[in-house]
Amino acid sequence: MSWIIVVAALGQIASMWVGVGIGRHWPSRAALRRYDALVLSEIDRQLEARARKILDEGSHRG
Known part of the structure; x- marks a missing residue:
């Protein structure tokens, strides 16, 4: 999911140049x-x- 943000940021920079x-x-x-x-x-x-989601799921299981 975070790669989408990186691609979007690169797109913004490219559009700024253009x-x-x-x-x-x-x-x-x-x-x-x-x-x-x-x-x-x-x-x-x-x-x-x-990380918060994973920790919350772990605390509910334990």
Whole structure:
């Protein structure tokens, strides 16, 4: 599931390049870092939710 988020983020970056015209304005490093942080925080959130779910299922069984 997290690979979908990575692909979506790459799509956003690609569309940003196409939107402003490749060769005229490349995305700034700060913009790329913001996208990276967004993707990583979403992946982290999903992993935490998955871990919480697994722990909850384990506590109900035990």
